[in-house]
Amino acid sequence: MNLYDVAVKTISGEETTLAKYKGKVLLIVNTASQCGLTPQYKGLQELYERYQEQGLVVLGFPCNQFAGQEPGSEDEIAQFCDRNYGVTFPLFAKVDVNGPNTHPLYQRLKSEAPEGNGEDIEWNFGKFLVTKEGQVAKRIGPRVQPEEIAGDIEALLQA
Template sequence: MDLLKYEMPLLNGESCSLSDYRGKVVLIVNTASQCGFTPQYKGLESLYEKYGEKGLVVLGFPCDQFGHQEPGSSDEIGAFCEKNYGVTFPVFEKIDVNGDTAAPLYQDLKSAAPGVLGTKKIKWNFTKFLLNRRGEVIARYAPTTKPENLESAILAELES
């Protein structure tokens, strides 16, 4: 399943073709600015800075479906990420990840890598999907999995 076939709007409103990331190792994360896991932005940015030149890209997808923890506008989200965590990786406009209005990208991610007990739902903010250079999901990580704990899996993919 090619998960990099979608066009998605960035926070600034510009359209971004995910196919631009083909050939890279991609970490996709649904994010939120007012969540207990929000400090993971720092770890995600650290991974992006450390391995970006080697072929890693982190893609952030803000979502307000969990406890109304991403209430801001695109401008507010972007300012928050930059000011508080120095985020330089691509962050997209707010999307839904569950239900009838879930973004097609997330429908495909959940089908390709179901959660615990085969659930297709995203349980919370900062669920992470690691894709290989062909745009295929190779792993799904729980919100509690810290970005730094993904380093060995990312390195293995970068070196393969």
């Protein structure tokens, strides 16, 4: 099984996989709407708009594991992201990124990351850059602003 085969659920409740993103550079982020880092949604949306035509897809996975900072329903999360940040990149149903109920996608991302291999996600807005071939290229900490990784994204898009 590869990254594209992992079952995920969209924010609207549709069961799917990441297969439709095969051949794209992915920026996978665990998000929250009541966090000091929540304004990163703006930067993530800007990256998506800037690089979408070249093959970048930002994927947001809400998570309520860090100080209960994502307490809303999926519908409330989607409305919040649209209303406050104009988010158009794909959002998914809430997931656990650590602990016994870690979503299989995050199990794979953490185990395949060259940095922090297997380590827990430290907070909201942890990021993983994934190559067009589905390999985890880089694990990026929560406090790194989206615009700071534009060069990494460009390098993967040109690879």
